[in-house]
Amino acid sequence: METFASALTDTTWSPYTVGIGIGILSWLSFLISGKPIATSTTFARAGGMIEQMIRGEKAKQRPYYEKIKLLINWQWMLVIGVVIGSFISASISGDFQVGVWVPSLWSSAFGDNALLRVFVAVIGGILLGFGARFAGGCTSGHGISGTLQLAVSSWISAIFFFVGGIITAHIIFFVIA
Known part of the structure; x- marks a missing residue:
């Protein structure tokens, strides 16, 4: 132990x-x-x-x-x-690690272009921000706090967070790569 x-x-x-x-x-x-x-x-x-x-x-x-x-x-x-x-x-x-802009998983799939990695991260962050505002909360608000309170809207949001994440990961790492 x-x-x-x-x-x-x-x-x-x-x-x-x-x-x-x-x-x-x-x-x-x-x-x-x-x-x-x-x-x-x-x-x-x-x-x-x-x-x-x-x-x-x-x-x-x-x-x-x-x-x-x-x-x-x-x-x-x-x-x-x-x-x-x-x-x-x-x-x-x-x-x-100071100066590591491209994680190894990203690098193995898309190369080590730091500008591309930052661009995709910024676009992803913007989309997440819009999604969080549209859903009335983020993964911590809905996925943690809302589900703990047994809020139906939070359970629906959390389910779609996972579904969207799985689909996106498959698209990015299996179709594009």
């Missing part, structure tokens, strides 16, 4: 361990803040704040921004924590 300290240096963790951790984190989120884990609204708020820097107070008058409020809140802290935690985890495990 490995110790907790040695588990921190692993590059991959058991999905059961991670699932239990996410469950505990979700429970603590509800207990402490009374809010579910979710992140996609943070990116919509960030876009609104950028628009506000350019257009001024007119941006806040958009109905959507009036609804979500352009402010830095606990979701921002969650997103920042995910980035910092990922960096710490990759550093402790020895998996962090």
Whole structure:
């Protein structure tokens, strides 16, 4: 049985361990803040704040921004924590590499063109953002918090996250490659 300290240096963790951790984190989120884990609204708020820097107070008058409020809140802290935690985890495990723009799986399928990889990642991120706003939440909002609350809309969303991911992976790695 490995110790907790040695588990921190692993590059991959058991999905059961991670699932239990996410469950505990979700429970603590509800207990402490009374809010579910979710992140996609943070990116919509960030876009609104950028628009506000350019257009001024007119941006806040958009109905959507009036609804979500352009402010830095606990979701921002969650997103920042995910980035910092990922960096710490990759550093402790020895998996962090400066200057690696193209993962080996991508490189073996599509070559090592960093510009293509960044372009596809940006397009994918934009599509995910639109999908999250269209679905009224992201994988963490629907897939974790919503399914824990047994919300039917979240279960439907989560099922289609997996279906869409499987289809996309087959298209990208079997048809294109």
